[in-house]
Amino acid sequence: MKQEKIYLKDYIAPAFAVESVNLDFILNEDFCRVIAKSKFKTLKAGVPLHLNGEELKLVSVKINDKALTAADYQLTDEEMIIANVPSEFTLEIETQLEPQNNTSLEGLYKSNGIFCTQCEAQGFRKITWFMDRPDVMTSYTVTIEADKAKYPVLLSNGDRIKVEDIGNGRHKAYWRDPHKKPCYLFALVAGDLGVIRDTFTTSGGRKVNLEVYAAHGKQERCWHAMESLQKSMKWDEEVFGREYDLNEYMIVAIDDFNAGAMENKGLNIFNSRLVLADSNSATDADFHAIESVVAHEYFHNWTGNRVTLRDWFQLSLKEGLTVFRDQEFSADMTDRGVQRIEDVDSLRAGQFAEDAGPNAHPVRPESCMAVDNFFTMTIYEKGSELIRMMQTIVGRKGFRKGMDEYFRRHDGQAVTTEDFAAAISEPNGKDFTQFKRWYNQSGTPVVAIQERFDDKAGEYHLTLEQSCPPTPNQPKKDPFHIPLMMGLLDKSGKELNLNCEKIEKNSDGQNVIELKAQKETYVFKGLKERPVLSILREFSAPVNLNWEASEEDLYFLMEKDTDSFNRREMAQKLALRVMSDLIKQHGQGKELKVDQRFLKAMTTVMSDQNMDAAFKAKMLQLPSLAILAQMEPVLQPVAFDKARQTIRKEIARGNKEALLATYHKYHNVEPKSRDTKIFGQRLLKNQALHYLAELNDPAIFDIVNKQYWEAQNMTDRMTALMILADSESTHREKVLADFHDNWKNDSVVINKWFTVQALAHRPHILDEIKALTKNPTFNINNPNNVYSLLRAFTTNIVSFNNEKSYEFIADKIIEIDPKNPQVAARLCSAFNFVGKLEPQLKELAMKQIKRMVDVPGLSKNSRELLQSALQ
Ligand code: ARG
Ligand code: ZN
Numbered sequence: 001m002k003q004e005k006i007y008l009k010d011y012i013a014p015a016f017a018v019e020s021v022n023l024d025f026i027l028n029e030d031f032c033r034v035i036a037k038s039k040f041k042t043l044k045a046g047v048p049l050h051l052n053g054e055e056l057k058l059v060s061v062k063i064n065d066k067a068l069t070a071a072d073y074q075l076t077d078e079e080m081i082i083a084n085v086p087s088e089f090t091l092e093i094e095t096q097l098e099p100q101n102n103t104s105l106e107g108l109y110k111s112n113g114i115f116c117t118q119c120e121a122q123g124f125r126k127i128t129w130f131m132d133r134p135d136v137m138t139s140y141t142v143t144i145e146a147d148k149a150k151y152p153v154l155l156s157n158g159d160r161i162k163v164e165d166i167g168n169g170r171h172k173a174y175w176r177d178p179h180k181k182p183c184y185l186f187a188l189v190a191g192d193l194g195v196i197r198d199t200f201t202t203s204g205g206r207k208v209n210l211e212v213y214a215a216h217g218k219q220e221r222c223w224h225a226m227e228s229l230q231k232s233m234k235w236d237e238e239v240f241g242r243e244y245d246l247n248e249y250m251i252v253a254i255d256d257f258n259a260g261a262m263e264n265k266g267l268n269i270f271n272s273r274l275v276l277a278d279s280n281s282a283t284d285a286d287f288h289a290i291e292s293v294v295a296h297e298y299f300h301n302w303t304g305n306r307v308t309l310r311d312w313f314q315l316s317l318k319e320g321l322t323v324f325r326d327q328e329f330s331a332d333m334t335d336r337g338v339q340r341i342e343d344v345d346s347l348r349a350g351q352f353a354e355d356a357g358p359n360a361h362p363v364r365p366e367s368c369m370a371v372d373n374f375f376t377m378t379i380y381e382k383g384s385e386l387i388r389m390m391q392t393i394v395g396r397k398g399f400r401k402g403m404d405e406y407f408r409r410h411d412g413q414a415v416t417t418e419d420f421a422a423a424i425s426e427p428n429g430k431d432f433t434q435f436k437r438w439y440n441q442s443g444t445p446v447v448a449i450q451e452r453f454d455d456k457a458g459e460y461h462l463t464l465e466q467s468c469p470p471t472p473n474q475p476k477k478d479p480f481h482i483p484l485m486m487g488l489l490d491k492s493g494k495e496l497n498l499n500c501e502k503i504e505k506n507s508d509g510q511n512v513i514e515l516k517a518q519k520e521t522y523v524f525k526g527l528k529e530r531p532v533l534s535i536l537r538e539f540s541a542p543v544n545l546n547w548e549a550s551e552e553d554l555y556f557l558m559e560k561d562t563d564s565f566n567r568r569e570m571a572q573k574l575a576l577r578v579m580s581d582l583i584k585q586h587g588q589g590k591e592l593k594v595d596q597r598f599l600k601a602m603t604t605v606m607s608d609q610n611m612d613a614a615f616k617a618k619m620l621q622l623p624s625l626a627i628l629a630q631m632e633p634v635l636q637p638v639a640f641d642k643a644r645q646t647i648r649k650e651i652a653r654g655n656k657e658a659l660l661a662t663y664h665k666y667h668n669v670e671p672k673s674r675d676t677k678i679f680g681q682r683l684l685k686n687q688a689l690h691y692l693a694e695l696n697d698p699a700i701f702d703i704v705n706k707q708y709w710e711a712q713n714m715t716d717r718m719t720a721l722m723i724l725a726d727s728e729s730t731h732r733e734k735v736l737a738d739f740h741d742n743w744k745n746d747s748v749v750i751n752k753w754f755t756v757q758a759l760a761h762r763p764h765i766l767d768e769i770k771a772l773t774k775n776p777t778f779n780i781n782n783p784n785n786v787y788s789l790l791r792a793f794t795t796n797i798v799s800f801n802n803e804k805s806y807e808f809i810a811d812k813i814i815e816i817d818p819k820n821p822q823v824a825a826r827l828c829s830a831f832n833f834v835g836k837l838e839p840q841l842k843e844l845a846m847k848q849i850k851r852m853v854d855v856p857g858l859s860k861n862s863r864e865l866l867q868s869a870l871q
Helices: 219-240 284-299 312-333 336-355 377-410 417-428 551-560 564-587 596-607 613-620 625-631 637-654 656-666 676-693 698-710 714-725 732-743 750-758 765-773 783-794 803-816 821-831 839-853 860-870
Strands: 016-026 032-042 049-052 057-063 073-075 079-082 088-097 107-111 114-118 138-147 153-156 159-167 170-181 188-191 193-201 207-215 248-254 267-271 446-454 459-467 482-489 511-515 519-524 532-535 544-546
Touching: 057 079, 114 248, 114 267, 138 153, 138 188, 153 170, 193 219, 207 219, 219 248, 219 284, 219 312, 248 284, 267 284, 284 312, 284 676, 284 714, 312 336, 312 377, 312 417, 336 377, 336 564, 336 613, 336 625, 377 417, 377 482, 377 511, 446 532, 459 482, 459 511, 482 551, 532 551, 551 564, 551 596, 564 596, 564 613, 564 625, 564 637, 596 613, 596 637, 596 656, 613 676, 625 637, 637 656, 637 676, 656 676, 676 698, 676 714, 698 714, 698 732, 714 732, 714 750, 732 750, 750 765, 750 783, 765 783, 765 803, 783 803, 783 821, 803 821, 803 839, 821 839, 821 860, 839 860
Parallel strands: 016 138, 207 248, 248 267, 446 544
Antiparallel strands: 016 032, 032 088, 049 079, 057 088, 073 079, 107 114, 114 188, 138 170, 153 188, 159 170, 193 207, 446 459, 459 519, 482 511, 482 532
């Protein structure tokens, strides 16, 4: 019986070191050979050598050039165990693979005729038997041999040594990576690819060759990725003092890829949707995503590769930290305030939901069935918030000092989140003992706020009380160490000086409350009048506030707060109150009446001539249904949607002229520009168009239709397509058909066409989705197709929550699972909301979950995620 679960507490340091490994790849059409020659050194005598290997065909195994016989080793489904080995030895293993039949897209596989690899987390064991664990770091040399005409480009990590012809129309490339690395960072690419080239000279004077590869004909769409790479390299030098350490940096775009991208040393492999972009084919959001993911993978070179993980439970050590770094980079490249708003929106919509659902887990988990299930928003986005809180506590300068210390201590090592926390806290003289609970305890904490003003004494009393809802296996939590950035405003909106013993300014001069007790009162003295509290500025901690602030104060802050994040936060808070009220009205069968005061505030925002365009767009944006779903005890798809639509309609009705004026003012202003300011204006004018479309006015749909046909960039075209796809307009069918005709052969862009249809609110949408899966452009083996159609559909709260849709998605999970467990597991998140469903829907969802769990041979990836929903 295989062990179902692995535990952090079972960690044991490796009994062997691998000093070096040489990999020879012989690539053919029907099968490939891999010869792995490793130099081993015994660290703990008397321990058998355990090597991981899955779905491999063994050709031969030798120790010190002597072939082993079947009696010398033991093979299981997952391991090769060699009981007796010398203290130092060379192990040579030859395996045979069929990459062309590898549908899991991990290990060595083929995508559109290109050989490529994905080894994180545990794909290397599908290439050869090895100590497939991140704390085994070694030096790699690699040769790749293949047909020269079919595979002119042969890539691996590190430095290109040479390429030579070896006869028979075949050639062979030699690579050597001078840096030790764990095997999850190994990569290989062989294929016929186009390339663009440029260079970057590091601050230390190293000239680095930069190459971005993509399918022939697509390479001209790689320039944005190239520029993003150059910006990232420069930024990491300036902000963190980190220089690149190889002579080559390569990015390869691949169409079939389970995740977004992979930071393999010197040879990043990317999902092509996160590389390819030009203004004709990519939206502003795509450009932004590409810039941030290119940066993310580049930043891993130091946070992940040079300093790596001791074990997979530490995944957030590199992912949380690297997300934090890419968010900071994006903030510097665009608009810091707007970037923070976007990051928090996605944290709330995704991670808070995960933390409230059946698969909630700590940032540093303690057990798992499938390591690949760790690539979650909790590990990534909440992990990033933990790093951000550390920075808030010690201040930016202190944080930089800590980061320098982290690299000084741990360069070249495989370490833990404990090591990271120590490197940040110790040089700053801070105690993170309590802070580290953030790593162990799951769930989103709640901070309840009580305010009292004593006008005789001139004192303002602020009482904060923290709690955290129970999560799987964690009924009770200990208090967290929560940094709350705050300020007090006077009646005119001016910041007041804070006179409170318990508050210190951090090294950036920000007022930060460090809430450590379960309950604490803060007294602010010397106040003439009741101040207005602004708290959790910049969203300084990933918590929910339980704050019954008066409407008066909320509207005041929305207008006057000096913290732009909180201005927008108050607008969201007010919108949620209004939505909640409408949901109640709906439940009582009343005609929905939107609060006039809120509408007036929106009109004030709309007509503010001084407000930055992107920020205005964020102010006018209503919380998504996913965010609403977390505030409401029960998921009521129809009522939620009605509430949101009603407010949008009212806003559109009350501001029609202003919306039209905004639209015309910014429409087609530098339509090809990617300047941040122009981005913002385009965002705002397209949002205006979205609002106007709520009026269901044929004249407006004509404007939308015109925008579609005359669009000079993909942002405008997609906005129009999205609006029409979600309408009953007469233009709908024509624009959808046109988009399909134009992009049906473009593996990246066609996904947008799937997504707009998957997200539409239409009565018979399930039939349409089913029909789309039969469209020749849809391939269920391609992860992007699955994500953009099926997964997008599962996030369509209004259309997805019914018996037939649950059944359909369960069928698809069952169909995909045996071919690609990682993709199937990602689709399982569709059922994360079960706890919030009304009883009838819940029963229907549970029925499907049970049906899936009962499928014999269901992957442990899917099983782990679904089983928890049954408990
Ligand atoms: N390390 C990669 C990144 O953050 C993601 C790899 C995803 N792997 C997976 N098994 N889902 O950029
Ligand atoms: Zn990452």
